[in-house]
Amino acid sequence: MADNAAVRRIGRSLQKADRRQELDRGQWATLDKIDYDIVVEGRGEAEAGPFWFGRAFDVPPFFTFSAVARGANTGVATQITIGVAEWLQDEQAMYVGAMLWFVFDACWEPFPTGLVIDEDFEDHNKAYLAGPKGKKVAISEPGTTFFKVIPRGDISPFHMINTVLPDDNERTYWLLSNAAPAGGSWHLRQVQQSLPVSTGVSIGSVIVGTVIPCAAFSLPLIRVLPGMTVKMRANAKVNDTYDQISYQFGFGVDFFDENAVFIGNSGLVMSTRNGQDTFSKTHLFTSYSKYEAIWRLIPYGGFDENTEVNWPTNNNDIRYIQLRLRVGWNPLPNLFPYPELIFDVDDIEVELVGPAQTVSAPIFDVALNFGGQVLRGYSGVHPLRSYEAPVKVLLS
Amino acid sequence: MTSRVGKTYPSIRRAGQQIDLDRGTWAGESLLILSYDTVGAGVIETELLDFGLVFEGPPFFSYGVELQPGHVLVANDFPLVTAGVKEWKITEVEADSQATPFYLGAFLWISIEANTAYHLRFRLSFEGITMRNVEYIRGLSG
Numbered sequence: 001m002a003d004n005a006a007v008r009r010i011g012r013s014l015q016k017a018d019r020r021q022e023l024d025r026g027q028w029a030t031l032d033k034i035d036y037d038i039v040v041e042g043r044g045e046a047e048a049g050p051f052w053f054g055r056a057f058d059v060p061p062f063f064t065f066s067a068v069a070r071g072a073n074t075g076v077a078t079q080i081t082i083g084v085a086e087w088l089q090d091e092q093a094m095y096v097g098a099m100l101w102f103v104f105d106a107c108w109e110p111f112p113t114g115l116v117i118d119e120d121f122e123d124h125n126k127a128y129l130a131g132p133k134g135k136k137v138a139i140s141e142p143g144t145t146f147f148k149v150i151p152r153g154d155i156s157p158f159h160m161i162n163t164v165l166p167d168d169n170e171r172t173y174w175l176l177s178n179a180a181p182a183g184g185s186w187h188l189r190q191v192q193q194s195l196p197v198s199t200g201v202s203i204g205s206v207i208v209g210t211v212i213p214c215a216a217f218s219l220p221l222i223r224v225l226p227g228m229t230v231k232m233r234a235n236a237k238v239n240d241t242y243d244q245i246s247y248q249f250g251f252g253v254d255f256f257d258e259n260a261v262f263i264g265n266s267g268l269v270m271s272t273r274n275g276q277d278t279f280s281k282t283h284l285f286t287s288y289s290k291y292e293a294i295w296r297l298i299p300y301g302g303f304d305e306n307t308e309v310n311w312p313t314n315n316n317d318i319r320y321i322q323l324r325l326r327v328g329w330n331p332l333p334n335l336f337p338y339p340e341l342i343f344d345v346d347d348i349e350v351e352l353v354g355p356a357q358t359v360s361a362p363i364f365d366v367a368l369n370f371g372g373q374v375l376r377g378y379s380g381v382h383p384l385r386s387y388e389a390p391v392k393v394l395l396s
Numbered sequence: 397m398t399s400r401v402g403k404t405y406p407s408i409r410r411a412g413q414q415i416d417l418d419r420g421t422w423a424g425e426s427l428l429i430l431s432y433d434t435v436g437a438g439v440i441e442t443e444l445l446d447f448g449l450v451f452e453g454p455p456f457f458s459y460g461v462e463l464q465p466g467h468v469l470v471a472n473d474f475p476l477v478t479a480g481v482k483e484w485k486i487t488e489v490e491a492d493s494q495a496t497p498f499y500l501g502a503f504l505w506i507s508i509e510a511n512t513a514y515h516l517r518f519r520l521s522f523e524g525i526t527m528r529n530v531e532y533i534r535g536l537s538g
Contacts, residue, residue, distance in 0.1 A: 045471075045472070045474040047469060047474075060462070060519075062429055062460055062519055062521055063460035063462065063519070064458050064459075064460050064521075079476050079478075079509075081461070081474070081475065081476045081477050081478075083460070083461040083462055083463070083475070083477065083516075084460070084461070084462030084463065085462075085463050085468075085469055086463065087462070087465075101463075101469055101474050101475075102474075103474045103475070103476050105476065
């Protein structure tokens with residue numbers, strides 16, 4: 001029993017010693033948190049600081065942050081990182097401040113990408129636009145974004161066009177005879193003959209006075225911004241043995257409103273030829289020719305360059321465009337059956353040049369937090385720097 | 397103001413104090429911060445990070461990141477990082493048991509986007525209620 005009593009006494013004294021130690025510790029150190037509320041503006045990266053704590057941590061404090069986008073139109077951040085680039089220590093190696101790095105990969109528009117990569121918008125459209133390194137890229141900043149069109153899977157980007165003829169029984173269908181790898185050829189074959197009617201017929205994006213069976217390749221919807229310039233280029237070649245056929249090779253653009261509802265179009269025929277042309281078939285079509293169309297979007301008012309027909313002027317509702325590449329030919333009525341033609345189209349390129357002025361930079365309210373054990377009454381060799389930090393960080 | 401109940405029934409007050417004492421004996425708030433150093437870029441899955449503590453539920457996880465001392469940032473290539481819990485290590489619980497598992501550790505994924513092979517130090521924080529005497533409540537296995 002006596003031994004037990006002794007053990008209890010020792011235990012109690014040890015407990016007292018522990019409490020004393022905790023008390024001492026509480027006198028010279030305590031857990032604390034330091035908060036900074038700052039504004040981060042722009043997109044890109046920056047190193048900022050110093051963030052002076054106004055107190056001293058004996059070990060590096062635990063750093064966390066939170067960021068909230070300000071306003072409805074300033075954008076969506078896709079990725080944010082804020083880290084400690086350097087701890088600032090005093091002469092006694094206490095942690096008294098920090099330099100931070102910021103990386104905000106954010107977009108300007110509520111819609112997260114400048115390019116809308118939407119394969120499901122039209123089932124038959126299996127092509128997509130690939131940005132650098134396959135990333136989606138915002139285009140609402142000055143500069144050029146360049147894209148190549150890459151057919152995906154085993155379905156050619158060309159899709160079937162039904163020409164709208166007065167009589168439902170007279171339709172012309174054009175199907176693909178084989179799939180095309182990237183940069184390959186697309187072979188178009190007429191599978192049902194019909195008698196063209198020389199009335200105004202809307203095909204693709206061009207209204208012509210005669211029937212021009214054509215195949216069009218539509219790109220996915222592209223989000224546009226005021227002042228944006230769109231360039232579309234392609235090489236094309238057609239092989240045939242008929243002198244009586246005229247060809248067209250062109251680009252078109254359809255306009256859509258905020259809800260992706262079609263509101264108009266614009267067509268640009270890049271080249272035509274028929275039997276009366278001075279162009280020789282060999283010259284024009286058996287060697288690749290490069291075509292280019294350029295549109296510049298007036299602030300939500302349509303395109304003003306190189307466009308020919310049927311584009312909506314002063315339309316303030318344009319928010320999306322869909323580019324089209326079309327090939328067509330115009331067989332004379334006495335030419336039956338229609339020939340099977342092979343169009344080789346490759347190197348389709350789309351270049352989007354951002355507007356001259358940025359719309360607005362994203363703004364984030366950011367809370368920075370450092371937490372840990374701070375030393376009470378510590379002043380170091382020199383007085384501590386008082387609590388001090390930048391209030392705004394600009395990214396670039 | 398002193399509770400009339402406590403005055404009237406000192407035994408009840410003592411019982412309440414005993415409950416508080418017991419509670420403090422078997423559980424308490426804990427904040428665990430681990431450091432994890434990385435070199436390079438890419439996506440990694442960590443080995444098991446053993447807490448050395450027994451959390452009564454999944455702890456709140458957060459992280460911070462810093463450059464290891466002696467290293468500097470490269471312009472136009474500041475690292476973008478993310479980290480998350482891939483899997484918890486928990487105690488086994490019998491299928492027909494009403495008990496919930498304890499949380500003993502975690503496997504994390506860490507993603508570092510940069511072209512530079514940065515030397516980074518992740519500070520991983522786990523916060524929650526930890527058990528002091530698990531056997532007091534129920535046996536600990538796993």
